Amino acid sequence: MLPSTAPYQLLLRPSSNRAALRRLQLQHIGLLPRSSTTTTITTGTTAASSLSLRKYATTQGAAPKRRNVTVLSDDGRYEWGELSGREKVARATQQSVNFVVIIAGAVLTGGVFYLLFTEVFSPNSKTWQFEKAVERIKDDARCTDLLGDRREIKAYGENTWSRTSVYQDRLGREHLKMNFHVEGPLNSGTVFVHMMKPLNEHHWEYQLLALEVPGHSRVVLEEAREKPGVGQALKIFGIKWR
Structure with missing residues (x-):
């Protein structure tokens, strides 16, 4: 009976075991003892297996390559x-x-x-004063008699505030002048606003607030009166400086 071919199958895989195959053949014909051949085969197989395991462990245990930190790629992962x-x-x-x-x-x-x-939002802004003047027009009974229901009165200014101006007079007082249009269910008109900041003051005071509707008398809501003594102090050589 021929011996089992299992040892041959083990030795056919690695090319380095050709010498071991030769020894197995010599053992079969009685020229070498069986114990020597078996030890050689076992030792060769074990060495090959150990080498493979070391290569696998080295490959699997390799740490991932560290990425360089630059201005654009730094994400804070490294201390x-x-x-x-x-x-x-x-x-x-x-x-x-x-x-x-x-x-x-x-x-x-x-x-x-x-x-x-x-x-x-500032009380000194043109927008704030515009809204305040519109409310004054809507709340005045003389204006609503000419324009109609206050809830239907619309107000709109000139484009890019071209009819609004802020300037200082010769005495250093700041003036604000503004014209805007109002429209109601009955009529349309123009509102004239003139305000002034007295010296050393930070709030506006009305010099004039009036509504003009074509075909009707002018409605004056605010008009500044000259304070006693102020007109004489500001009048030089018959000229009133404002």
């Missing part, structure tokens, strides 16, 4: 102590840029809020 000198410069640059962007955004936001306050 400061893990960075090289160049990478520390990159992180410092990135943080400086972020800081500048935050400051610029804060300044821009503050500027927008300041502009909104000074141009819309």
Whole structure:
């Protein structure tokens, strides 16, 4: 009976076991003892298996390659102590840029809020005074008799405030003049506004607030009266300076 071919199958796989195959053949014809051949086969197979396991462990245990840190790729995953000198410069640059962007955004936001306050919400703004004058027109019975129901009165100014002006007189007093249109279910008209800030004051005072509707008498809601003594103090050589 021929011996089992299992040892041959084991030795046919690795090319390095050709010598062991030769010894097995010699063993079969009685020229070598069986114990020597078996030991050689076992040792060769074990060595090959150990080498394969070491290669597998080395391949599987290799750590992933560390990515370089740059200004654009830094995501903060590495601690400061893990960075090289160049990478520390990159992180410092990135943080400086972020800081500048935050400051610029804060300044821009503050500027927008300041502009909104000074141009819309401040009592000294033209928008505020426009809305205030419109409410005065709607609340005056003489105006609603000419224009109609106050709830249907609409007011609109000139394009780009071309009919609004702010200036100072020779005495340093600030003046605001504004004209705008009003329209109601009965008639349409024009509102004239003249306001002034007295010296060392921060609020506007009406010099004139009037409504003119074509075909009707002028309705005067506010008209400043000269204070006693003020007119004489400001009148020089017969000329009244305003």
